[in-house]
C-alpha cells in the first residue's frame with residue numbers, strides 16, 4: 275500500500291509516551307496534552323501507550339469508526355495490564371461470536387425491563403446508606419462514601435452478596451485491581467502492576483467460590499435464577515442443555531461488571547454533588563423536580579420505575595456532568611488487519627485510542643463547552659450522533675448504563691430532598707485515571723428545612 279503511517283514518535287521501547295500521558299491524567303491536563311499533540315502532528319498521530327504502538331484519533335468520524343467498525347478488523351484487545359488483570363474471557367478481550375454470546379446474556383439481566391424489579395431494593399440500599407453515613411454528620415467525604423454505596427449495590431445485584439466480611443475482602447482486592455489496570459506493565463515485586471495482578475487472582479478465586487456455592491443452591495432449588503447475575507448466568511442453557519457461559523466466563527465477566535460499574539457510578543454521583551454545590555440555580559431546579567415526586571409518596575414509600583422516568587431535568591444534569599467530567603476518559607481497540615483511517619495506514623496489531631473529552635469539549639458540537647448548562651439537552655435531537663459518548667457507543671456500548679441511571683437518580687432524589695451541603699475543599703480534581711476531586715470531596719452537610 276502507498277498510504278503513510280501517521281506522524282508522531284513511538285518514544286522509548288516499552289515506556290513510549292505512557293509516563294507523560296499518565297502524568298497529564300494525574301494533573302488533569304490530559305485534554306491539553308492531547309491538544310498539543312494535535313497541534314504538533316495533526317488529527318491522526320502515532321505514539322506508544324501502555325507498551326504498544328498506538329494511533330490516537332479523535333472527533334465525530336473517529337468515534338463512529340471506533341464504535342462501529344466490524345470486529346473482524348477492529349477488536350477490543352486491551353493493553354497488556356487490562357488483558358492480564360481482567361482475564362482472557364472477559365468481554366473486554368473478546369470479539370465476534372464469543373463477545374456476542376456473553377454480552378447478550380449479560381444485557382438480558384441488565385436491560386431496563388429486568389432492572390425495573392430491582393428499583394425498590396436499590397432505593398432501600400440508598401436510604402440505608404444515607405442513614406448510616408450521612409444522618410447526624412456535619413461533614414461527609416463524598417467519594418469514598420459513594421464508592422461504598424455503589425459497591426454494595428452492585429455486589430448485591432451481581433453477586434447476591436450482602437454486607438459482611440466476604441464483601442469487605444472483595445472491596446480491597448478490587449481497589450488494587452483497578453489501580454493496576456493503568457499501570458506500566460512492569461511486573462516486579464512492589465510495582466502497582468504486580469499488586470494488581472496478585473489481587474486479580476485473589477478476587478477471581480473469591481468469586482469462583484461464590485459461583486460454586488450458588489450452583490449448589492440452585493441445584494437444591496434454594497435460589498431463584500433471577501436473584502442476581504451469577505444465578506442468572508448459571509441458569510442459562512442452550513437448546514442442548516449446555517450452560518451458555520462457562521464457569522471461567524461467568525467469573526471473569528461478573529468481576530468485569532463490578533469493576534466497570536462501581537467506581538464509574540460513584541464518581542458520577544460525586545461530581546453531581548460537587549456541581550450542585552457550585553450551581554445554586556441548577557440545584558434549585560433539581561430540588562423542585564424531586565420535591566414534586568416526594569410529595570406524591572407516603573412517608574417511607576419506595577421510589578418506583580415510573581418516578582425515575584419523571585426525573586427529566588435531573589437526568590439532563592447527570593448527562594451534563596458526564597459530558598464535562600466523563601468518568602471513563604477513553605479506551606483502546608486493536609487492529610486485526612492493516613486498516614485505513616483518514617488517508618493513513620494503521621498497521622495490523624496496533625492500538626487505536628479514543629478519548630471522550632475530545633468531542634465533549636468541542637465548541638462546534640457543544641457551544642460554550644466549559645459552561646455547565648443542562649438545558650443544552652432539552653432537545654435530544656440537538657446532539658449529533660457519536661459525540662456524547664460517556665458510555666461509549668455501538669455494539670460495545672456500556673451495558674451497565676441503565677443500572678448507573680437508576681442508582682444515580684435514586685441517590686440524588688434522597689440527598690437533595692433531605693440535605694443541603696457546601697464544599698469544604700477547592701474545586702480541583704485529578705485523574706487516576708478516573709477523575710477524583712481534591713481530598714475525595716469533603717462537604718459540610720445539614721438537614722434541609724422543608725418550606
Ligand code: HEM
Nearest residue numbers: 365531534535538539542602605664665666670672674678
Ligand atoms: C456512570 C457509570 C458508567 C460509565 C461512565 C461507564 C462507561 C463505560 C464505557 C465508556 C464503556 C465502553 C468502553 C469502550 O468502548 O471501550 C463501558 C463498557 C462496559 N461497561 Fe460501563 N460504565 C458505567 C457503569 C457500568 C455499570 C454499572 C456496569 C455493570 C453493571 C458496567 C459494565 C460495563 C461492561 C461489562 C462494559 C464492556 C462492554 C463490552 O465490551 O461489550 N458499566 N462502560
